Amino acid sequence: MAVKTKEFMEGIWPKELMDLLYCLASNWGDAMDKSILKINHLSGAMTNEVYTISWPTEVPNSSRTVLVRIYGEGVDLFFDREEEIRTFKCLSTRGYGPKLLGQFLQGRVEEFIHARTLSATDLRDPTVSALIAAKLKEFHNLDMPASKKIILWDRMRKWLQEAKNLCSAEHAREFHLDNIEKEIAFLEKSISQGNPQKIGFCHNDLQYGNIMIDDNTRYITIIDYEYASYNPVAYDIANHFCEMAANYHTDTPHVLEYSKYPGLEERQRFIRQYLNDADHEARDTEIDQLVDDVEKYTLANHIFWGLWGIISGYVNHIEFDYMEYARQRFEQYWLRKHGIFNVKVK
Known part of the structure; x- marks a missing residue:
């Protein structure tokens, strides 16, 4: 079942996504608590639902931000998702766009670009x-x-x-x-x-x-x-x-x-x-x-x-x-x- 904006903002997220976020935070040395996550829905997307998720780090007054992309329904009719991921990874290694941080069934987590x-x-x-x-x-x-x-x-x-x-x-x-x-x-x-x-x-x-x-x-x-x-x-x-x-x-x-x-x-x-x-x-x-x-x-x-x-x-x-x-x-x-x-x- 696709994740809707209201559900996501209320914290009803796929377990795979939460596991991925906890894993990323652990690898970065962050102690992440779901209750203190800051979630922002980015408007303007017409195919996917896109959010930024932030949490505090061990450094005072500092936070970590990632971008979460929830795939839209029916998008597989338009393109090959595996091919798109290959393109994403290839461009990332060449210094184009964000890095792919992880994937889950309904979407992926990307590096947040500070621009x-x-x-x-x-x-x-x-x-x-x-x-x-x-x-x-x-x-x-x-x-x-x-x-x-x-x-x-x-x-x-x-x-x-x-x-x-x-x-x-x-x-x-x-x-x-x-x-x-x-x-x-x-x-x-x-x-x-x-x-x-x-x-x-x-x-x-x-x-x-x-x-x-x-x-x-x-x-x-x-x-x-x-x-x-x-x-x-x-x-x-x-x-x-x-x-x-x-x-x-x-x-x-x-x-x-x-x-x-x-x-x-x-x-x-x-x-x-x-x-x-x-x-x-x-x-x-x-x-x-x-x-x-x-x-x-x-x-x-x-x-x-x-x-x-x-x-x-x-x-x-x-x-x-x-x-x-x-x-x-x-x-x-x-x-x-x-x-x-x-x-x-x-």
């Missing part, structure tokens, strides 16, 4: 945006022990089938699921033809909540690798741009404001900073090409996360209006397809 998670407004700060662009390029250039095959299109088709299996007839009609396979095929063919595209290790979920910053050192950390895989880097950048329409820390976290999607100048600036480095200054033609590719991949993002929303609406019980979120993503797909590809939309 703050970005806010929605941070993404629009030119200085922060430049740091994100540089870190993202570094992330894309990682050589990971995973299949180098593009996973995007096969994953979308898999999710489409899952959505069809779960959906009521009403929802299947509303979201035009019988037509989505044609749209995926259209995008795959239309985007893939022409200029060769760079493939890199992509995060695939670059919302502000998955990016942290140390305000003292200005060091950026990208966290949460559940959807990470090799994909066209333009797709990952498109995902980041689409996420600028979201604010998951409001009373209506599912509502997307596409008026906040970055304008051309802002997109060009990000991509210029992404492409530039000490040994290479991007040409305008290079920037323009990637800007164009990114815009096309926003359409793939809308279908990808639209399908995610439909499936999540049936299998996940976190307080988030997944179906309305899905409606907005598909609405944007149909609105933007004509302008990007200059084709008639039915």
